Amino acid sequence: MRFSFLCKIAIVIALVVLFDRLFPDSFSGARIGGFAGVWLMGLVLGRGDVRRNKRACIALAVAALFTGSLFDDPGPLAWALFWCALSVAVLLPKVSGFDDAWHWGARLMIHAVGGIGKPFADLRRFGRSRQRKRANAGSVMAMLGLPLVGGALFVTLFAAANPLIAQTLAAIRLPSVWQILLWTFVAVCVWPSLRPQAAVMRLAGRLPDPEPVLPGTSLPSVLIALALFNAIFAVQNGLDIAFLWNGGALPAGMTQTEYVHRGAYPLIGTALIAGVMALAMLRPGSASAHHPWARRLVTLWVVQNLVLVASSILRTIDYVEASMLTAWRIAALAWMALVALGLVLICWRILRGRSARWLINWNAFVAAVVLTVCSFVDLGALAASWNVRQQAPAAIDLCYIGQVGDGALLPLIALEHRRMDAVTRDRVRYARDLIFTDLSARQDSWTEWTPRGARRLARATAMLGPNPARPLAVEQPAWRNCDGSIEHPAPPAQP
Structure with missing residues (x-):
């Protein structure tokens, strides 16, 4: 039991360290799928009851499916579905089987809310179990007091005498308050998957059957x-x-x-x-x-x-x-x-x-x-493709197309090949150039790279050719609106 508890602590620490290394700036890119996959493997390693439960293995397979979606093109929906599948796998060994979606919806809600306090409750319980060994802990501290104090004293003296040691010590940076809070948040999210709250099953089991009742139904x-x-x-x-x-x-x-x-x-x-x-x-x-x-x-x-x-x-x-x-x-x-x-x-x-x-x-x-x-489907890309096929080029809302993001890149390139007036073509080229430039920049960064983005960029490059047409240059004080139209400042009022 003690080894299992320490193993789970080690898994949480490893996931926190991995999160810190993978997401130094933002939570985006295919690395989200990588972190989800490692979390899934950590659950399999830390929970033997999950490995031995056939229904839990099915839930793990579903979670692995959403891990693929998160790796290919991460989004809030895929992450929510991944968490639900992961949590179902976590809780299934604690119940006799899958009874109904009504009770499982309640279990997931209680698990999400109640799991916040689970790490702190386990720490408090662990601290109580160690109260009996305070005397041994005190003797250990007394034993380590002389080495620690003496070692700190000599390191300080050597740092004053040796600039190399002083530079090494000066290069050490303690984590900021924000980093500590972020690490705590990740640990709080991961820990309940390894040690779920016991109250989840008890509270969900008290729910009545989902039969709606209305007064006066004679x-x-x-x-x-x-x-x-x-x-x-x-x-x-x-x-x-x-x-x-x-x-x-x-x-x-x-x-x-x-x-x-x-x-x-x-x-x-x-x-x-x-x-x-x-x-x-x-x-x-x-x-x-x-x-x-x-x-x-x-x-x-x-x-x-x-x-x-x-x-x-x-x-x-x-x-x-x-x-x-x-x-x-x-x-x-x-x-x-x-x-x-x-x-x-x-x-x-x-x-x-x-x-x-x-x-x-x-x-x-x-x-x-x-x-x-x-x-798994980019609904924004589907909408952009439909609008490009069904509407006249001048009637397409390029402001909305720009909000779709890189999912609208290929439809815009297809639109650019249709017949239209010069002003509309310039507006389309401007919208396409913005998205293409943004996608290229994100694909060049490992933190933003995704397989779907790489496929889109490769296809867009092939469709545009080696020398794609560029929109007209706009000199200040003129500017472009979100639909690519060129706006000029109003002339000064005549006295």
């Missing part, structure tokens, strides 16, 4: 509510079918753009609330759960909610076609698709009598798959 109340809700939703869906799907004539004073762009997210919120209410009204064991008309009405209501989600997706697509595609709008469309699938699963659960755990596990699994795909 059978008559449920039947009246479902009939009323279906009528209200039918009005909304009928309006969408008439004006959104079929392009009918709107009342005077309202434009199609106003109608389309107004309600995508409120409608998704409405569908989510409706799904929770449907689960509460037909929860297992209730009188309404087995009533045929209640089941028919709730099925009709879920179908109407699916039409509502489809209308939200169409609104978002129309909004994209009217303006442009962004990474957040891709994420919004993926979220809407998840909501639609969740509604289908709710309907299946009610009709087939599945448990709430079944429903939550399936929703969590599908969401995890979508997030995993997003951690």
Whole structure:
């Protein structure tokens, strides 16, 4: 036991030292994936129960998958998924198995919050265990007192007499307060993965089953509510079918753009609330759960909610076609698709009598798959490519393209080869040159280098050729805006 504890301390110290060497200036580049991989190996070395647990090994393999994403092109989503997979591997040996995503979500939250105090609690416990040996510690200090004091005295005298020794001692730099705080933070983050908090399992086990409960869900109340809700939703869906799907004539004073762009997210919120209410009204064991008309009405209501989600997706697509595609709008469309699938699963659960755990596990699994795909795919690059292919060169928002970063480099080079006027081409070249220069500088530094960036730079260099065209030079006091347009100062006012 003592050897295992000391081994874990050694692993934490090694990871802190590695973090200090890998990230002297910023937390970026492929080195993030390297640190995640070493952390994963440290967990395998320090936790024998994790190595012997088959389910934990599966979680370790998933964590290793996200390590690859962090190495290729690190991002917050990949790091969050890596930590979740790592933490699941840490906690799995402490439970009998994977029960449901509801309790595991609670375990991960408690593990993240409760793990902050775990290193300090272990230090305090270690200090108490050493109280019995204070007499031995005192004798050791008495034994080492003369050598330490005498050695310090002679080193000081020799430093005064020998400039080489004095220079060597002067070159020693103690760590700053910021470094000590950073090392402490890394140790606090790593230590709970080697010694998880025991309260995680106890507190998560006290959570009730995830069955939503609403007051007043008697059978008559449920039947009246479902009939009323279906009528209200039918009005909304009928309006969408008439004006959104079929392009009918709107009342005077309202434009199609106003109608389309107004309600995508409120409608998704409405569908989510409706799904929770449907689960509460037909929860297992209730009188309404087995009533045929209640089941028919709730099925009709879920179908109407699916039409509502489809209308939200169409609104978002129309909004994209009217303006442009962004990474957040891709994420919004993926979220809407998840909501639609969740509604289908709710309907299946009610009709087939599945448990709430079944429903939550399936929703969590599908969401995890979508997030995993997003951690490997550059959504900004996808949005930039779509905008370049679908929009006229003069209509493309180059300010947004510049915010995408190096993911927009290849689409900009492709855009540069299209037909356009000279002013627009110069603006495109300016945006492309900024991104290309920035990417080249980052790839030349080992702290910022990533495999994906290297692939993009190599392909961009091949597409541009040996002598790429440069944007027009702009002399002061003129300047360029974020879209590459040239701005001149206003002429002085005439007296």
